[in-house]
Each structure stands twice: as structure tokens, then as C-alpha cells.
Amino acid sequence: MSIQKYSINNSPIQTILTWIQSREIAVPEIQRPFVWDSSKVRDLVDSLYRGYPIGYLITWRNPQVKLKDGTASQGKRILIDGQQRVTALMAALLGHEIINNDYKRTKIVIAFQPQEEKFEVYNPAIAKDNSWIPDISKIILMEVKVPKFVKEYCKHNSKADEDKIYENIELLRGIINNPLGIIELNSDLDIETVTEVFIRINSQGKALSQADFAMSKIAANEIYGGNTLRKSIDYFCHLAIVPEFYKQILDLDKNFTETEYFKEMAWLKDEKDDLYDPLYTDMLRVSFTSEFKRGRLQDLVALLSGRNFETRTYEENIAEQSFELLKIGIMKFMNKxxxxxxxxxxxxxxxxxxxxxxxxxxxxxxxxxxxxxxxxxxxxxxxxxxxxxxxxxxxxxxxxxxxxxxxxxxxxxxxxxxxxxxxxxxxxxxxxSEAFWSAGLPSQLNTSVASSPYFGVYLASQVKTNDKGFLSKDITVKDLIELRGDVHHLFPKHYLKKRGLHRGKYNQIANYVMMQSEINIAVGDQEPAKYFSEILEKIREGKPSKYGAISDIETLQENFKAHCIPDGMENNTIENYDGFLEARRKLMALKIRDYYFKL
Structure with a gap:
């Protein structure tokens, strides 16, 4: 006989929102960007108004933890699926602010047209139209007296049916009484089983985000400061992208500014480097793995729950130690x-x-x-x-x-x-191995994807050795990358296109080179045999060519070597293109090999 691993209950939306506000259900702080667009929030409200189901929330009550006196303690419910819907409901119905993709605090305001029973995201046109109620949260929160409001509405909309308007507004107010299903997973389930249950329940078959699960778990624990720890992760990731957010924390979260976490991250207010802007998933993974020497985030959830992997029980001292160790990892991560x-x-x-x-x-x-x-x-x-x-x-x-x-x-x-x-x-x-450098890597370089990680390593090798740009005397590859200099083609793109080659053929990595735009313009659509011959001719005369300022053969040869230019380019035409690509890939691989072993 199978054992039931969950229970299903229905509760009014108002009750669920009350639970969330009173922290009966632990929901992560709303500090990360809200991923739904406003129209999706509108559609959610419309579904509620029409009595359509909006899916289930999935919660898991913290497992029982052994206390020091031998008794058991059961914690809060953790919301492991439905966070976006809950955030949308709190934004639309309660008027709460959300964080948008630019890390700006904003509101999603949903308007209602009671005559046509339509919902729309508030916009300037609605602001000028008396037939719309601009913000449904004012109605939901009962900031207006409905009879008086209806009379005022009908005064400005003479064709409106007063009884109908009253009925529709009451219907709108009633959506907070609509039932919302809650699937509550049994508290004695371990994290592996919870994950499996989630995957099977989820209609799209997506795996549970272990990072989101872990963040919910952290936020749920106030005994060991999990709620503040969770906030520090969100704030750090926010500040790393938007240093100006520092002032908002000072203004809006006085309590947090007194914590050691805030002092540890304060340096970010002046930080402009965007080479590594971690998301909460990255920060959590790095902090956990470096301190716990474990790579699976599901282990973090288990440890924060107090899981003893040997006895398969839950113990308070393990939860306490795990929170302390994670805190140490987070502090080390944030350290300037x-x-x-x-x-x-x-x-x-x-x-x-x-x-x-x-x-x-x-x-x-x-x-x-x-x-x-x-x-x-x-x-x-x-x-x-x-x-x-x-x-x-x-x-x-x-x-x-x-x-x-x-x-x-x-x-x-x-x-x-x-x-x-x-x-x-x-x-x-x-x-x-040697096989990797001589065959494996050249094969990986056989691609037309400019964003290829192998091309990134090749460029890094050029930056590391301070190579000059192709045919440049003074401008470096580093300069060109920092100035967003273009990647150009040794065999010009239009030259190859005119001869029937497709994008995947002419946009080969082995045909790319970091080159000043003015040099590329001078090259135009000429085949290598022509412009390389002109360059060599000018060098023999001891003069710079129109293709750059290099005027001596030694500097030119150094430049060719830095860019892995095969011999005989002054003879290359379309017939030699495939051979050129093969030869250059091998030279690029050797350059990367030399670079790697000198790191």
C-alpha cells in the first residue's frame, strides 16, 4: 500500500496573503527582479475575477528537528513553488512594490473597466479615461466606500448601469476570497524525495531550482539569523549590478545597515567592475561549496534542516552549525x-x-x-x-x-x-594531452561562433602577452577589446560571400583577427594575395603601408606570429581558404598551449 506523501487543501487567497505577511509561510524577500511582465500579472487577476483556477502552491513544512532537551520542533512552511504568483498577487492586490529587471523599485498597477469587465496594466491613456478604475488595490484594500464610489463613478460615466457597476466591483473585491490550492509535502520527507515529488507534480516537468529552494529555507529560519543572511545575499547581488542601490538600503532598511553583513558589502557602493556580477545562485553555490566541500545544493537544504546523513535524523546542533558555516562562507565571498x-x-x-x-x-x-x-x-x-x-x-x-x-x-x-x-x-x-593540443583543440576551433569560449581563451592569450592589434604598431589587442574594437576577417567577408561561401564558412574563428577599423577599411574586399603583397612590398622599401604603421620586416613578422598568421599569405586566394583555416587553427592551438603553461 502506497504512503501518501502530501496533503491538498484549499484556502482563500486572503488567508494565504495573511499567512505570508505574518510569516507563517516563508517566502523569500522580494529583492530579486520579478521575472513576470506586467501583462502576465493582469492575466492572473483576470483569471481570478472569472473564477478560473490559477494552479497550486507547493509548500514543505520544515522537518522535525531534535532539540537539545530531546523534544521535537516543527518549523514554518517553506514555499517551494508559486513564488511568482504570490509576488504578483501581493503587487496587484495589495499594492506592494517589486524590483524590475533594472533593479528599480516599482509598482505593477492593474486597472479595471467595470462596464466591460476588462483588466489592463495602468498607462497614460487609462489615466485620462474616466471609465477605468486606475488601481484595483484601492478597491481590494477597501480604501473607498463602495456605494459612494459607485455613485461618483456613474456621475462621470452617464451611460453606466449603477447596479451593474456595483455588482462588478463587489465581484472584484471578492477575488481575495477565491480558493487557492496548497499542496503541502509531508514534513518527514527528505530533500531528495521533495525534489522528486516536485518534478512529478510540475506540469512542465522542470527540475526544482535547488538554489531557490535553499534560499527559501534560509529565509524561513529566524532562530539562526537566516532571514538576515538571506537578505545579505540579495543585497550583495543587487549592489554588484547597481551600486546606487546602497543609498536605498540606507534609507529603507535601517536595521540591516547595523549588521556585519552590510559593513562587509559596503565597498560595493563604489565598485564599477562588471567582470563578475554574481547572481544569488552563484553566490550561494560558491559560499556553500568552498566552506562545506560539497557541490550539491540539495545537501545544503538538508544540512540547514539539521539532517544527519548517517542516522537520517534531523538534529538542532547540525542546523545551527550549518547556518554558522554558511554565514562564514557568505562573509568570505563578500570580503573586498x-x-x-x-x-x-x-x-x-x-x-x-x-x-x-x-x-x-x-x-x-x-x-x-x-x-x-x-x-x-x-x-x-x-x-x-x-x-x-x-x-x-x-x-x-x-x-x-x-x-x-x-x-x-x-x-x-x-x-x-x-x-x-x-x-x-x-x-x-x-x-x-598532446593529442588535445594537436587535434582536439584545433577541431574545437572549427566553428563560426564568435562567442565561442575557445576564441575567448585565444584573445586572453593575446592580452596576456600584450600583443599589438593586427598590423598595428602601437594599439594593443587589449585596447581594441576594451574599446569594443571590431573583430574583422583576414579573408574579407564580402570577398568570400561574392564567391558563394555561406555565413558558417566565412565567419570561421580561424578567419577572425582583432584589427583597427581603419586598417580593415583599407583592406576592403581584397583577397590576401593582393593586400599582403602590397604590405610586403612597402616593407621592402622601408615604408609603412596604408594598412598600418609597421615599416620594418622584424616588427611585421612579430605581428604575424602574434596573430598566428600562416606563411605564404601573399599567395592566398579563394583556392587556398580551407588550407589557410586548417593551418591557422593549429597555430592558434599552439599559442593557447604556450599561454596555458605560462600561467
Whole structure:
């Protein structure tokens, strides 16, 4: 006989909102951007008005925790699915502010046309139209007396049926009495089972976001300061993107400004670097993994619940220790010296712009490695080398693409067990063999995707060695990247298009080069055989060409080597294009190899 793992109840929306406001149900602080657009909020209200179902909320009551006196304590409900709907309801019905995608506080105001029973997002046109009630929250919160309001409305809308308007406004006010289903998962379920239940219930089959689940769990615990800890994560991520938010915290959250968390993150108010702007998921993962030496966030939820993995029971002292350890990890993550030194290491690897790093996971793991080595008081010079190499190795091997948790868990435990030096050497031996450099990497460079991580590493190698731009005497690749200089083609794009080549063929990485726009304009649509020949001819005469300021053969050869230009370009036409691509890919791979082993 199967065991029921959940119960289903219906409660009026008003009751649920009251529970949330009184913290009976733990909902994360509304500090992260609200991902629904306003029209979706409008549609949700319209569905409620018409009596349509709006789905279930899924909650999980904290598991029973053994207290020191041997008794058991049961915590609050944690909302693990339905946060967006709850936020939408609080915004539309109660007039609460939300944070938009630009991290600005704003309101989503829903208007109602009682004659046609239509809802719309408030806009300037509605503001000028007397037939609309501009903000339904005023009605829901009973800030107006309905009979008086209806009479006033009908005075400005002479064709309106007073009885009908009254009926529709009462219907609107009644939506807070509509039932909303709550699926409450049993408190004795472990995190693995909760996750499985969620996946099976969810109509779209999406896996539960372990980070969201963990953040809800943190926010639910006020005994060990989880609510303040949770707020520090949101505020840090917000400040990293919008330093001006600092003043809002000072003005609106006086209590938080007295905490040690606020003092630790205050430096962000002057921070403009956007190379690594972590989201709450990144910050939580890095802090947890670097301190707990575990890579699976579901383990964090279990530990914060007091889970004893050996006895499979829940104990208060484990929950207390876990919150304290997570706090330590968060504080280390936010520390100005740690964060800025890590960014310095990343930049010293040649990655000077966020466009060169397409994977946040590789940055996350590199920061984990940095924090672990720093805590172990490893030699600072060795920390720099190990972090740089792990970062680049991760990119080159696609180590954390896809679903990375298992790989992160394995790597961190190995690094903790045998040390970063030994583990890195073993990974290099198995994954960065000669075959990788001579065949594997050239094959990966056979792509037309300019955002390819391999091209990012190639550019980093040029920045690291302070290479000049193609045919430039003074302007560096670093300058061109920082000034958003264009990536241009050695075999001009239009030259190849005119000869019938498609985008995937002419936009090959091996055909890309960082080049000043004025030099590219001078090259025009000419084939390499023509413009390379002209360059060499001018150099023999000891003069700079119209293709740049280089005027001697030695500097030109250095420039060609820096950009992995194959020999014989002065003879290359369309017939040589495939051979050119193959030769340049091999040279680019060798340049990346030399760069890697000098990190």
C-alpha cells in the first residue's frame, strides 16, 4: 500500500496573503527582479475575477528537528513553488512594490473597466479615461466606500448601469476570497524525495531550482539569523549590478545597515567592475561549496534542516552549525580583499571583459578554488597560478557545461582530499594531452561562433602577452577589446560571400583577427594575395603601408606570429581558404598551449 506523501487543501487567497505577511509561510524577500511582465500579472487577476483556477502552491513544512532537551520542533512552511504568483498577487492586490529587471523599485498597477469587465496594466491613456478604475488595490484594500464610489463613478460615466457597476466591483473585491490550492509535502520527507515529488507534480516537468529552494529555507529560519543572511545575499547581488542601490538600503532598511553583513558589502557602493556580477545562485553555490566541500545544493537544504546523513535524523546542533558555516562562507565571498584579488587574478589571465567569459560556472568554481586555497593559507603566488590554470582548463575542456553539480562536487572533494597541485596535474595529464593540443583543440576551433569560449581563451592569450592589434604598431589587442574594437576577417567577408561561401564558412574563428577599423577599411574586399603583397612590398622599401604603421620586416613578422598568421599569405586566394583555416587553427592551438603553461 502506497504512503501518501502530501496533503491538498484549499484556502482563500486572503488567508494565504495573511499567512505570508505574518510569516507563517516563508517566502523569500522580494529583492530579486520579478521575472513576470506586467501583462502576465493582469492575466492572473483576470483569471481570478472569472473564477478560473490559477494552479497550486507547493509548500514543505520544515522537518522535525531534535532539540537539545530531546523534544521535537516543527518549523514554518517553506514555499517551494508559486513564488511568482504570490509576488504578483501581493503587487496587484495589495499594492506592494517589486524590483524590475533594472533593479528599480516599482509598482505593477492593474486597472479595471467595470462596464466591460476588462483588466489592463495602468498607462497614460487609462489615466485620462474616466471609465477605468486606475488601481484595483484601492478597491481590494477597501480604501473607498463602495456605494459612494459607485455613485461618483456613474456621475462621470452617464451611460453606466449603477447596479451593474456595483455588482462588478463587489465581484472584484471578492477575488481575495477565491480558493487557492496548497499542496503541502509531508514534513518527514527528505530533500531528495521533495525534489522528486516536485518534478512529478510540475506540469512542465522542470527540475526544482535547488538554489531557490535553499534560499527559501534560509529565509524561513529566524532562530539562526537566516532571514538576515538571506537578505545579505540579495543585497550583495543587487549592489554588484547597481551600486546606487546602497543609498536605498540606507534609507529603507535601517536595521540591516547595523549588521556585519552590510559593513562587509559596503565597498560595493563604489565598485564599477562588471567582470563578475554574481547572481544569488552563484553566490550561494560558491559560499556553500568552498566552506562545506560539497557541490550539491540539495545537501545544503538538508544540512540547514539539521539532517544527519548517517542516522537520517534531523538534529538542532547540525542546523545551527550549518547556518554558522554558511554565514562564514557568505562573509568570505563578500570580503573586498577576496573579491577584488580574485578579479585581479582573472584579469591577469587575460580575461579583461565579460564578453570573453561566456560561462558563469567557470568563474564560480575558480572563486571556490581561490577561497579554499586562501583559507588553507596557501602561498599567494601559487594561488594565482592554480586559480588561473583551473579557470582556463575549465573553459578549454567544457568542464562545467550542462549540469555541473556532480562535476563540481567531485572536483572540490578531490582538491580538498589530495591538494590542488596534485589534482590539477592529474587532470592536465588526462585531458590536456598532446593529442588535445594537436587535434582536439584545433577541431574545437572549427566553428563560426564568435562567442565561442575557445576564441575567448585565444584573445586572453593575446592580452596576456600584450600583443599589438593586427598590423598595428602601437594599439594593443587589449585596447581594441576594451574599446569594443571590431573583430574583422583576414579573408574579407564580402570577398568570400561574392564567391558563394555561406555565413558558417566565412565567419570561421580561424578567419577572425582583432584589427583597427581603419586598417580593415583599407583592406576592403581584397583577397590576401593582393593586400599582403602590397604590405610586403612597402616593407621592402622601408615604408609603412596604408594598412598600418609597421615599416620594418622584424616588427611585421612579430605581428604575424602574434596573430598566428600562416606563411605564404601573399599567395592566398579563394583556392587556398580551407588550407589557410586548417593551418591557422593549429597555430592558434599552439599559442593557447604556450599561454596555458605560462600561467
Amino acid at each position: 580583499t577576496n573579491f577584488q584579488r580574485f578579479l585581479m587574478i582573472v584579469r591577469s589571465s587575460g580575461f579583461i571583459d565579460v564578453s570573453m567569459l561566456r560561462s558563469q560556472n567557470v568563474l564560480n568554481v575558480a572563486y571556490m578554488v581561490y577561497l579554499m586555497l586562501h583559507s588553507q593559507k596557501e602561498n599567494p603566488n601559487k594561488i594565482e597560478t592554480f586559480v588561473r590554470r583551473w579557470l582556463v582548463l575549465s573553459i578549454l575542456t567544457g568542464r562545467y557545461s550542462g549540469s555541473p553539480e556532480s562535476r563540481i562536487d567531485f572536483d572540490i572533494k578531490k582538491i580538498d582530499e589530495i591538494g590542488i597541485g596534485k589534482y590539477l596535474a592529474s587532470v592536465e595529464e588526462s585531458e590536456l
